[in-house]
Amino acid sequence: MTDIQAPAVRTNQTDPAVAAPAQIKMTARDVNVFYGANHAIKDVSIDVDMENVTAFIGPSGCGKSTFLRTLNRMNDTISIAKVTGDITLDGEDIYSSDMDVVQLRARVGMVFQKPNPFPKSIYENVAYGPRIHGLAPARRDMDQIVESALRRAGLWEEVKDRLSDSGTALSGGQQQRLCIARAIAVDPEVILMDEPCSALDPIATAKIEELIHALRGKYAIVIVTHNMQQAARVSQKTAFFHLGHLVEYGETSEIFTNPRQERTKDYITGRYG
Numbered sequence: 001m002t003d004i005q006a007p008a009v010r011t012n013q014t015d016p017a018v019a020a021p022a023q024i025k026m027t028a029r030d031v032n033v034f035y036g037a038n039h040a041i042k043d044v045s046i047d048v049d050m051e052n053v054t055a056f057i058g059p060s061g062c063g064k065s066t067f068l069r070t071l072n073r074m075n076d077t078i079s080i081a082k083v084t085g086d087i088t089l090d091g092e093d094i095y096s097s098d099m100d101v102v103q104l105r106a107r108v109g110m111v112f113q114k115p116n117p118f119p120k121s122i123y124e125n126v127a128y129g130p131r132i133h134g135l136a137p138a139r140r141d142m143d144q145i146v147e148s149a150l151r152r153a154g155l156w157e158e159v160k161d162r163l164s165d166s167g168t169a170l171s172g173g174q175q176q177r178l179c180i181a182r183a184i185a186v187d188p189e190v191i192l193m194d195e196p197c198s199a200l201d202p203i204a205t206a207k208i209e210e211l212i213h214a215l216r217g218k219y220a221i222v223i224v225t226h227n228m229q230q231a232a233r234v235s236q237k238t239a240f241f242h243l244g245h246l247v248e249y250g251e252t253s254e255i256f257t258n259p260r261q262e263r264t265k266d267y268i269t270g271r272y273g
């Protein structure tokens with residue numbers, strides 16, 4: 001007899017191909033985004049899990065970055081953007097008028113396409129967030145936070161003897177890991193990554209992918225990527241967007257081997273993109 005009670009997913013954080021059981025961190029319900037008259041995101045509903053990496057894929061202009069930015073209200077910074085629908089973090093409405101947006105963006109950190117360290121020292125790049133959030137009462141607490149964030153970002157060994165050098169003097173891949181350290185330093189729960197490897201060479205890309213895998217157990221991670229091989233390598237869940245719609249969302253292994261929707265199949269087999 002088939003055991004229909006068997007869970008659909010298994011937990012194995014050492015295996016990037018296996019999804020952890022759903023432990024919902026964020027929910028989006030009927031989300032729409034408009035840039036003036038341009039209806040960029042149409043009725044998108046999705047859950048984002050802890051301990052899984054979720055990849056957003058789809059052709060250029062389908063709305064991946066726009067939807068990603070709704071998850072920490074980065075679209076608030078675009079004057080013509082209007083967001084409707086409901087998005088929650090641990091059940092709390094992130095668009096409610098009493099949500100502290102600075103606090104929200106610490107809890108839901110973001111790493112951008114182009115590494116964007118501040119024109120300050122490596123140490124200061126990491127210390128900046130914890131300082132404004134009051135996380136380090138004394139210098140030695142700050143030293144610990146900086147070291148721990150740089151270690152978790154896989155950068156400590158490369159920079160520990162030159163913490164006062166400028167962050168902008170690092171290589172592109174190191175700068176991106178510094179930006180990840182900066183996001184981690186304020187103890188986020190969710191990390192959003194918008195094509196974090198698109199400006200990097202293959203070796204730096206591989207390091208970021210290893211890092212994403214290492215960070216997986218502690219955060220909910222969402223990554224926008226153009227690169228389907230990368231989505232298959234780093235994520236356990238994949239969401240396929242097309243023309244502002246969320247066409248299909250499921251386990252990465254299923255989406256890439258057995259998609260349910262024709263549009264997903266056409267995209268992953270390279271028929272458009």
Ligand SMILES: Nc1ncnc2c1ncn2[C@@H]1O[C@H](COP(=O)(O)OP(=O)(O)OP(=O)(O)O)[C@@H](O)[C@H]1O
Nearest residue numbers: 035038040058059060061062063064065066067078
């Ligand atoms: N800041 C903005 N102002 C106005 N329109 C925007 C803005 N950002 C995105 N758009 C529009 O929203 C739609 C979705 O764009 P978005 O960048 O989210 O797609 P994407 O899937 O991330 O694309 P790409 O893969 O090329 O980065 C497009 O029509 C785009 O022109």
